[in-house]
Amino acid sequence: MSAFHYGSLIKQARQRLRMTQAELAACWPRDDGGVGVSLGFVQMVEAGKKSVRSERTKRGLCDLLGLEPWQLGLSDFDPQDPTWHPRGRCLLDQTLDLAEYTIQRFEAIYRRVPLPVAAADARAVHQLFAFIKEHQPPAARQEQRFLRLYAQSLIIDAVVLIGYERYEQALTCFREMRRVAEQLGEATWLAHALVGSGIEYHRAAYFQRQAHASSWSATMQEALQHLEGARDYSFQSSRSVAAYVHAYLARVYSAIGDCSRFERAIGTALRLAPSSYGDGTDFVYHPLSGILAEESFGWLELGQPEKTLALQRTISDQIQRDGNHRLEAWIRVDWARALMMCREVEGSLAEGRLFATRARELESPQMQSRARRLAEELRQRFPTVQAIKQWVEELEEENKCKKQSEEEV
Structure with a gap:
């Protein structure tokens, strides 16, 4: 066993958060700034058969698992801290590096862990951008990067708010994101902002229809306008963004009973999705199983449950390939319905x-x-x-x- 064995401490912290070893492996902070290691590596670390030598990894584990630096043999001084100025890099560059890392970690763990665990990362990013806007307004050379990361932070804020049923606040995030996207003038971010707003209008219309409110049709039309606007912007972006937009556009077409346009939109999403779909290109982390889930939902809306049930094996297999534990739960609603x-x-x-x-x-x-x-x-x-x-x-x-x-x- 290594003389520098922190595995038992890491295991205790993981269990306290009710994370599995596989979930920890998926969001394990690497020395190169990325996330994710093999399950076997985590098992060997916890068993004391491998040691963790990277200071960056140790500090990332402290953040992830709620450990104090001294527990993993570190001092309070952190060379990754944005208040330090290594090699002449400015404070804001370091702060944005930290924000980018935390956003990537959120996306790595969100589909696998309990909502409060993922929400902690979203909260950290939110606090970072609140600090930047108050104390460190970006210089001209940093503005584009700042705005792109800020747009991403608004998406993860909205995702967490939706999980806590704070739908109006989530819609506010997407409206703010549209303002940021317009400032950037980039089709990718305009498409993302309109998709987010469109989904929330669809959700509102869905609840209105269940409550037999007459306003549901107008709200659904608002959703459709946003998603068709996102589709138009997606033609100026990447295949991943276009596939993502068409998957959610299909949802609204099914909700208004337009079978022909639903089939065309979901077919387009599946055709456009590249083999790397969901890898974070243009901030699309939505996996292929997510597109298939929109098809499943659509057939229910169109009153064809047998087609939803016919997709069960295909969706289950893709969920396993994607490691999409959250969708593995949600898809049960489609099958139950x-x-x-x-x-x-x-x-x-x-x-x-x-x-x-x-x-x-x-x-x-x-x-x-x-x-x-x-x-x-x-x-x-x-x-x-x-x-x-x-x-x-x-x-x-x-x-x-x-x-x-x-x-x-």
Whole structure:
């Protein structure tokens, strides 16, 4: 065993955060500034069979796992800290380096870890940009990089806000992102901003329609206008951005019952997606399994659940290849709804329960609310099935206990 063995400490911190070794491996900070190592490497470190020698890696692990520097043999002085001026580089350059690293780490872990773990990185980035705007306004040579990273920070802010069901605040982030994108004058960022806003208008319309509000149609048209605008900008960007935009445009076409345009948009997304789709090119981290999930959702909206069920194996296999644990949970809603529409009660209930379990594990209020709505949909469709009544009651009691706990805190 190495004389410099911090593996047991790393293991304890990981377990405290309820991360698996595979999840830690995916977001492990490397000495070259990237993230991700093999599962075997993490296992050997925790077993003391390999040591961690890189100071950059150790400091990254401290940030990731909530450890103090001294616990991994480091001093409080950090040469990666933006307040230090190595080799004449200015303070803002170093701060932007740190912001970029933290954004990349968020994207590496978001699909795999509980929401509060990913939210910690988003919060750190948010605080960095609040500090920059107040204390370190960028010089002309730094402005483009600052604006691009700031736009990325707004996306991850919105992603976390959506997870906590703060939809209006998320929409505000996308509106601010559009302002930044217009300042940049770059089609890629204008497309991203319009996609984000369009998705939120679609979500609002979806809730309005469920509440039988007459305003839902106008809101859905707003969503369509934003996403078609994003499509137009995407033609001036990369294949990855165009594929991403068309996947979400397909969602809105299905919501308004336009089967022809839905099929054309989802087919375009699948054709355009390059083999490297989702690798972060032009800030597209949306994986191929995400495009397939939009197809699955669309067929449900169009009243063709058998086509959703026909995609199960394809989507499951792609989710495994992408390591998309969050979608592995969400896709259960599609399957539960499809089986419900086909009147396969037991199968629908089983998928719903699996989704609710994963929602608890990922600690996502948005997912937990969706589980309750799904249970209520099942109860209304099959009011005499005792097992469904029992599940509804379980979820209601769980939610009641959660609210009481939050009030006590």
